[in-house]
Amino acid sequence: MAFNVLIVDDSPAMRSFIGRVLDLSGLEIGARLEADNGAEALEILGKSCIDVVLTDINMPVMNGEEFLTEVASRGDLNRVPVVVVSTDSSGLRMERMMSLGAKGYVKKPFSPESLREELERALGVAHHA
Amino acid sequence: MPSELVHNGQTPDGRAFDAARLREEALVVRCLREAAADVLETMFFLAIDREVGWDEVAAKPHHYVEMDFQGAAEGRLELAVSNDLAPVLAAGFFGKDESKLTPTEVSAVICELANMLCGSVLSRLENGSLFELGAPQSMATDLETESRIGAGHRRVFDLGYGDVKVCFWMWRESEANPAQ
Numbered sequence: 001m002a003f004n005v006l007i008v009d010d011s012p013a014m015r016s017f018i019g020r021v022l023d024l025s026g027l028e029i030g031a032r033l034e035a036d037n038g039a040e041a042l043e044i045l046g047k048s049c050i051d052v053v054l055t056d057i058n059m060p061v062m063n064g065e066e067f068l069t070e071v072a073s074r075g076d077l078n079r080v081p082v083v084v085v086s087t088d089s090s091g092l093r094m095e096r097m098m099s100l101g102a103k104g105y106v107k108k109p110f111s112p113e114s115l116r117e118e119l120e121r122a123l124g125v126a127h128h129a
Numbered sequence: 130m131p132s133e134l135v136h137n138g139q140t141p142d143g144r145a146f147d148a149a150r151l152r153e154e155a156l157v158v159r160c161l162r163e164a165a166a167d168v169l170e171t172m173f174f175l176a177i178d179r180e181v182g183w184d185e186v187a188a189k190p191h192h193y194v195e196m197d198f199q200g201a202a203e204g205r206l207e208l209a210v211s212n213d214l215a216p217v218l219a220a221g222f223f224g225k226d227e228s229k230l231t232p233t234e235v236s237a238v239i240c241e242l243a244n245m246l247c248g249s250v251l252s253r254l255e256n257g258s259l260f261e262l263g264a265p266q267s268m269a270t271d272l273e274t275e276s277r278i279g280a281g282h283r284r285v286f287d288l289g290y291g292d293v294k295v296c297f298w299m300w301r302e303s304e305a306n307p308a309q
Contacts, residue, residue, distance in 0.1 A: 087248025
């Protein structure tokens with residue numbers, strides 16, 4: 001089964017890197033959509049079939065915390081797992097994001113393997129080497 | 130500072146010996162080294178050849194980026210990547226041939242390096258605190274780079290292709306801002 005992924009990050013360079021790492025991860029990826037911030041991501045989620053979201057925290061317009069809060073409050077969206085991908089890997093920040101509804105947390109820097117593991121956990125799929 | 134060089138609580142040049150500050154400096158330097166090695170190897174597939182003294186590297190043009198952070202403490206990370214190394218880093222990051230990179234892509238990657246380095250250092254130093262990272266600001270490449278770099282905790286990493294200079298400042302509300 002191929003998964004449709006939405007990458008939310010205000011840096012085009014980081015979105016491109018995450019896309020490349022997804023390609024290397026071995027996960028079967030269907031559509032790969034991108035958003036510049038949380039507000040754009042909500043628009044895309046409203047009109048596309050997305051299996052998992054990868055989001056940064058520090059973004060203009062709507063940051064990752066606001067985005068997670070909005071997703072959790074909306075019955076039409078809260079079944080889509082959101083995985084945070086951030087340079088901020090302090091214990092307190094991770095706890096905060098998980099309490100807001102994140103289903104996983106990938107610390108930058110990250111390897112393709114660690115991204116894959118976190119995505120598999122969030123999607124509830126088993127690893128097949 | 131070896132204890133034999135401390136006399137009546139003062140260093141040979143007359144400054145007060147502050148063991149706590151020295152320990153903190155050693156911790157910051159260790160975190161900078163670990164974070165730099167981790168970020169460069171994992172995200173750019175490059176290893177640090179060696180660490181060199183600040184004055185040992187030849188003066189040459191660098192891509193310069195600075196970013197501020199706020200939270201339990203305030204501070205700034207300044208990064209300068211030599212022009213010979215910058216495209217190598219960008220090529221590793223994008224998985225592209227160096228000749229196909231645009232200047233915008235190279236600048237964006239140096240900003241990402243600063244962002245990841247800053248987050249990685251702070252997560253090591255202050256794991257129980259929350260920080261807000263500002264957006265990295267890229268400056269035009271010129272020979273001002275040397276004078277731009279501040280007097281915080283400085284390290285220079287030689288990657289073979291060129292060098293990465295990092296300067297990290299952090300201060301708490303109770304302390305004077307060393308950047309002023």
